[in-house]
Amino acid sequence: MVINKLLKYIKIYFKLFKFGFILATAYRASFLIEILVELGYQIGFILFFVGVLMNVKSIGGWTYHEVMFLAGLSIVVSEVTLGAIYVFNLSRLPEKIKNGEIDTILLKPINSLFYLSLGLPYFASFVSCLTGIYVMWISVVNGHLVISFANF
Amino acid sequence: MPFVGGLTGVSLSDGFGEDIRTGFFSNQLIKPYKIWITAFTREFAYKLQYLLAVGPVYILAIIGIFSFYYSSTINPTSIFLALLFVIFGFLFHIIFDLAISWCAFWTTDVWCFKHIKKIFFSVCGGRRFPIDFFSGSLLLAMEIMPFKFIYFIPLSYFLGIRKTQMVLIDTISVVTWSAFFASVGIILWKKGIKKYEAYGN
Numbered sequence: 001m002v003i004n005k006l007l008k009y010i011k012i013y014f015k016l017f018k019f020g021f022i023l024a025t026a027y028r029a030s031f032l033i034e035i036l037v038e039l040g041y042q043i044g045f046i047l048f049f050v051g052v053l054m055n056v057k058s059i060g061g062w063t064y065h066e067v068m069f070l071a072g073l074s075i076v077v078s079e080v081t082l083g084a085i086y087v088f089n090l091s092r093l094p095e096k097i098k099n100g101e102i103d104t105i106l107l108k109p110i111n112s113l114f115y116l117s118l119g120l121p122y123f124a125s126f127v128s129c130l131t132g133i134y135v136m137w138i139s140v141v142n143g144h145l146v147i148s149f150a151n152f
Numbered sequence: 153m154p155f156v157g158g159l160t161g162v163s164l165s166d167g168f169g170e171d172i173r174t175g176f177f178s179n180q181l182i183k184p185y186k187i188w189i190t191a192f193t194r195e196f197a198y199k200l201q202y203l204l205a206v207g208p209v210y211i212l213a214i215i216g217i218f219s220f221y222y223s224s225t226i227n228p229t230s231i232f233l234a235l236l237f238v239i240f241g242f243l244f245h246i247i248f249d250l251a252i253s254w255c256a257f258w259t260t261d262v263w264c265f266k267h268i269k270k271i272f273f274s275v276c277g278g279r280r281f282p283i284d285f286f287s288g289s290l291l292l293a294m295e296i297m298p299f300k301f302i303y304f305i306p307l308s309y310f311l312g313i314r315k316t317q318m319v320l321i322d323t324i325s326v327v328t329w330s331a332f333f334a335s336v337g338i339i340l341w342k343k344g345i346k347k348y349e350a351y352g353n
Contacts, residue, residue, distance in 0.1 A: 054287055
């Protein structure tokens with residue numbers, strides 16, 4: 001019963017994801033600018049650590065590559081969270097409630113909280129989380145970091 | 153840092169960009185004044201208001217901090233130079249922001265202006281960390297770019313980190329960059345105003 005419900009919501013989420021992607025890419029220039037802005041923020045974030053670690057060899061025992069791996073992981077987690085839940089969903093929720101725009105959502109035969117929290121993903125965040133993955137990968141390769149299932 | 157940012161910060165591009173995009177800009181065009189003078193006086197008034205309302209709190213906080221942490225490098229000269237470069241930074245920022253604002257004649261994505269500015273100022277302006285954390289070509293690039301005048305340069309002079317011999321070079325640099333962005337702004341304005349059209353406002 002619970003699994004069926006879970007599968008149903010995963011299916012709905014994929015549909016919403018697809019719809020969100022079509023909506024985001026309808027205006028190509030706008031979509032590209034969104035990605036560039038997100039990348040800019042991440043470059044700023046990475047440059048901060050590069051700047052600091054140009055002057056010191058380690059921070060509290062954390063080497064350059066370990067810190068960069070952590071920075072990459074932070075980018076991935078924050079971008080996915082922002083993109084899936086925050087930017088177009090939770091951040092706009094108070095405004096929607098104030099303007100009486102959630103009535104139509106409350107009438108739909110799905111969990112309202114699910115739809116309001118995950119209804120419209122912000123795709124630029126998902127695309128730009130690739131930067132974080134790249135930074136993590138570079139750190140693992142160049143820093144010879146050993147990642148195993150036991151670490152997780 | 154927030155005190156200096158409050159003095160040098162300008163947010164013209166958000167308002168002008170939105171006005172151009174929505175067509176509300178027409179209302180300003182028919183009025184008998186120059187738009188750049190209005191922008192300048194409005195920002196100047198905001199700064200006066202900021203200085204009167206928020207300034208005393210920051211000044212008390214700064215005095216409080218320095219009564220515990222005495223620094224011999226802070227003296228009347230360093231305070232004067234910091235104030236001088238705060239004024240230069242403010243003027244440069246207005247000119248730069250106006251030049252960015254006129255890009256709205258060609259794009260509808262005006263929301264990105266404030267983000268692009270924020271990114272450049274946080275990394276290249278020294279808001280996130282002092283730019284002399286960098287070395288080699290990265291430091292050279294940061295030194296050449298004009299964004300340092302918003303945060304890094306006024307604070308460096310205030311703390312006495314930057315040598316007074318650099319005053320002339322920094323002044324020439326900020327004036328040159330201001331002249332460059334003023335020229336870009338004028339060109340964009342002349343081309344953009346020919347292209348601009350709106351109805352129903």
